[in-house]
Amino acid sequence: xxxxxxxxxxxxxxxxxxxxxxxxxxxxxxxxxxxxxxxxxxxxxxxxxxxxxxxxxxxxxxxxxxxxxxxxxxxxxxxxxxxxxxxxxxxxxxxxxxxxxxxxxxxxxxx
Amino acid sequence: xxxxxxxxxxxxxxxxxxxxxxxxxxxxxxxxxxxxxxxxxxxxxxxxxxxxxxxxxxxxxxxxxxxxxxxxxxxxxxxxxxxxxxxxxxxxxxxxxxxxxxxxxxxxxxxxxx
Numbered sequence: 001x002x003x004x005x006x007x008x009x010x011x012x013x014x015x016x017x018x019x020x021x022x023x024x025x026x027x028x029x030x031x032x033x034x035x036x037x038x039x040x041x042x043x044x045x046x047x048x049x050x051x052x053x054x055x056x057x058x059x060x061x062x063x064x065x066x067x068x069x070x071x072x073x074x075x076x077x078x079x080x081x082x083x084x085x086x087x088x089x090x091x092x093x094x095x096x097x098x099x100x101x102x103x104x105x106x107x108x109x110x111x
Numbered sequence: 112x113x114x115x116x117x118x119x120x121x122x123x124x125x126x127x128x129x130x131x132x133x134x135x136x137x138x139x140x141x142x143x144x145x146x147x148x149x150x151x152x153x154x155x156x157x158x159x160x161x162x163x164x165x166x167x168x169x170x171x172x173x174x175x176x177x178x179x180x181x182x183x184x185x186x187x188x189x190x191x192x193x194x195x196x197x198x199x200x201x202x203x204x205x206x207x208x209x210x211x212x213x214x215x216x217x218x219x220x221x222x223x224x225x
Binding site: 034036042043044045046049089091095096097098099100101102103104 | 115142144146153154155156159161167170202204206208209212213214215216217218219
């Protein structure tokens, strides 16, 4: 059974810092891995999707990497801003598209 | 609208009542998914629909839960005889297909069972 773990559960950093969020999964037979952002009381916003054949994806200040064989992904946020404060969720997809989520990392960026 | 919409945004009900939650996917998206987000369990898959295929109901927690998708578009998640442990945010997502396709989520319905 696929299990997804995110470390750390919570993170507080001063504005301007670069930071890394970690995600690991137990079964490497995935179709893709998706990083989401969730603001309090809101739905999920897709940030980056990495196909199983890819190693990384970039969007603005965000960079996500995937090492499928070791079951790991990282989300790198450069030059963090207070507006980046949110919960970040990692999810892996099977061939049917069902997403298995981690518990999330709650990020606070202090001005 | 451009995104996935869900209604109602909030629902408060009494234990034992039935509730219906609605999801309008993005136009043209053939796959539709329901997830549940609760404090103790995180985000869990419930059910998905893909085109005219039989839905995958493997994530439904009990036979009190059911869902249908009419005309390949709108979906309704029904919870019968609600229990307090059903309190959660119910999220709907849609995508152009299955297997490696990006999913887009709606804002969710917050269900509170008193």
